[in-house]
Amino acid sequence: MSTGVRRRMGVEERRQQLIGVALELFSRRSPDEVSIDEIASAAGISRPLVYHYFPGKLSLYEAALRRASDDLAGRFEEPPEGPLGARLLRVMRRYFDFVDEHGPGFSALMRGGPAVGSSTTNALIDSVRQAAYVQILSHLDVEEPPARLELVVRSWISLAESTALIWLDGRRVPRGELEVQLVHDFAALLAVSASFDEEMGALLGRVLAKETPGGPLDAMIARIAGLPVA
Incomplete structure (x- = not known):
């Protein structure tokens, strides 16, 4: 500066x-x-x-928010190569890099600030969410998502936002753990949806089939399998 x-x-x-x-x-x-x-x-x-x-x-x-929103939206871009879990983890790391670097501005945007509620601000926030939504669908190799998948992806984007805001308020949970947790959250949302819908079940099967041993999603599955059953 x-x-x-x-x-x-x-x-x-x-x-x-x-x-x-x-x-x-x-x-x-x-x-x-x-x-x-x-x-x-x-x-x-x-x-x-x-x-x-x-x-x-x-x-x-x-104007500053427009530049920041373009930057934040770009954090969800990732080459469509390799297991989904590893890709989502890289996305979350870049997302939290932004949150870490622009904490007060990010918090003001989501919780309240001088431009919150204006048509410009709302449009910029929506553009980031839509860009994230489109990118996640591209990671899943889905062009026309069924209703349940749209619900899963948009719910997860909202969860990432709220998680980042809570983390900024004291940073009481290690950032790296939250990044992995959000990847697990995405898979968990897919799994719950798959239990209600065969199409979602097939999608989850394709995702898990491409995971590598020791990857984020593989680790989640191992943890769930090791939980005690009452």
């Missing part, structure tokens, strides 16, 4: 600089706590010049 250095920039270059500065500040503290004066100082420009590029903090926050 630049501090106190003045140089002439083109309009778009200056806008992108301000978005980057704002995003860094919002990543450290809730956007409600960051002032335009702080953003201007960090960017090395005057307060009026910030307003020349953005009408107010809300519009700057939305």
Whole structure:
């Protein structure tokens, strides 16, 4: 982040600089706590010049959120190679990298912040969820998901969000354990759905058939098999 250095920039270059500065500040503290004066100082420009590029903090926050949402959506992209469990674990690691790096901003977005409730913010949040949904379906090699599969995938995405928020509130559970747990949660949701539906059962069978010994899902199955039965 630049501090106190003045140089002439083109309009778009200056806008992108301000978005980057704002995003860094919002990543450290809730956007409600960051002032335009702080953003201007960090960017090395005057307060009026910030307003020349953005009408107010809300519009700057939305622009920073748009960049962050693009970044977060990209965390779900993964080459369609190898066992699903290993792929999902890499996705969760990148997801929690983002949550770790942008904690206050992520929390403000999901729990309440200066732009929460606006049509722009809601659309950006929905775009991240939809991108995640499409990517998970691609991992499963499914183009037209049945209703139960859509329910499983969208429920799991919501679970990942809520898990990340709870983790940020004190970080009382080791992050790595949560990443693995969420992969297990996905398989568990699939398994429960499969118990009601033959099509889901066949999908679960294909997923498990491609797992390798010692992988995340293989480890889950071993743990379940070792649980005592009353």
